[in-house]
Amino acid sequence: MNVFDFLNVFELNIIITLQNNIFSGLFVGQNLLTLKEVDSTNNFLKNLLTNSKPVPEGTVIMAESQFAGRGQQENKWHSEPGKNLTFSVLLNPAFLGVLNQFDLTRAISLGVYDALEPILGAQLKIKWPNDIYYADKKLGGMLIENLIQGGQIKNSIVGIGINVNQQDFPAGTGNPTSIRQILHEDYDLRTLLSEICTHIEAYYLNLKAGKIVFLRNAYLNRLYWLNEPQKFKAQNEVFAGTIINVKETGLLVIKNNNNEEREFSLKEIEFLNK
Numbered sequence: 119m120n121v122f123d124f125l126n127v128f129e130l131n132i133i134i135t136l137q138n139n140i141f142s143g144l145f146v147g148q149n150l151l152t153l154k155e156v157d158s159t160n161n162f163l164k165n166l167l168t169n170s171k172p173v174p175e176g177t178v179i180m181a182e183s184q185f186a187g188r189g190q191q192e193n194k195w196h197s198e199p200g201k202n203l204t205f206s207v208l209l210n211p212a213f214l215g216v217l218n219q220f221d222l223t224r225a226i227s228l229g230v231y232d233a234l235e236p237i238l239g240a241q242l243k244i245k246w247p248n249d250i251y252y253a254d255k256k257l258g259g260m261l262i263e264n265l266i267q268g269g270q271i272k273n274s275i276v277g278i279g280i281n282v283n284q285q286d287f288p289a290g291t292g293n294p295t296s297i298r299q300i301l302h303e304d305y306d307l308r309t310l311l312s313e314i315c316t317h318i319e320a321y322y323l324n325l326k327a328g329k330i331v332f333l334r335n336a337y338l339n340r341l342y343w344l345n346e347p348q349k350f351k352a353q354n355e356v357f358a359g360t361i362i363n364v365k366e367t368g369l370l371v372i373k374n375n376n377n378e379e380r381e382f383s384l385k386e387i388e389f390l391n392k
């Protein structure tokens with residue numbers, strides 16, 4: 119049986135390469151579909167799931183170009199065609215309850231971080247909840263979309279964008295950086311994808327094995343601004359405070375200068391860079 123049997127004729131027409139078994143892990147990246155152009159790899163994977171044929175866990179959809187890439191909080195994700203990694207991974211963490219969704223975010227963030235750290239070094243951080251930062255600039259981010267059934271996560275579409283070989287970024291796209299801007303040389307996209315898949319799989323298997331304390335500590339150890347006095351904005355109020363923790367559910371805990379601990383969700387808090 120062909121591993122790509124789950125694709126229909128329409129999908130096969132827009133795929134430029136089908137590859138399997140090129141990565142070292144057990145399942146993440148074993149089925150890799152590279153698309154020349156797509157609206158969003160998350161959308162493509164979501165559509166595939168509505169097909170009658172099951173899609174194997176760990177399938178990766180990668181695009182050379184996305185014309186409607188999506189970011190968190192309804193933002194757009196801009197990426198110069200052919201220069202960066204834009205891909206989505208299918209996971210089926212049915213062992214994870216809805217209340218523990220943030221542990222999946224932790225596992226994926228850690229996987230991406232650990233793939234990049236040997237290349238970029240200690241200035242790499244995870245910015246809560248799941249941005250990848252180098253110094254004070256954004257190198258990448260993720261959009262994890264969970265399909266819930268009966269209180270459990272049936273499917274998780276893990277969309278990841280990493281700026282790799284893009285040199286220039288349009289104004290108004292945040293505060294981005296890329297591996298190329300940091301190292302002043304190009305990095306092979308497929309090698310990096312393979313590293314990320316390997317590390318995501320390792321952390322995902324830890325999550326599946328219930329090693330939650332390990333994951334939570336590892337995530338905190340890599341967190342941007344942890345235990346550093348910084349400035350934030352919430353409800354139009356600028357305040358000084360220090361990130362001291364991330365709750366099990368994923369809320370960010372900041373202690374303000376009056377020693378009060380406040381908890382925030384993503385929509386409620388803004389980091390104010392110097």
Ligand code: BTN
Nearest residue numbers: 158187188189190259260277279
């Ligand atoms: C963010 O930081 O706002 C999240 C960015 C996520 C971008 C990736 S690129 C691949 C996948 N497809 C999308 O449309 N979005 C994610």
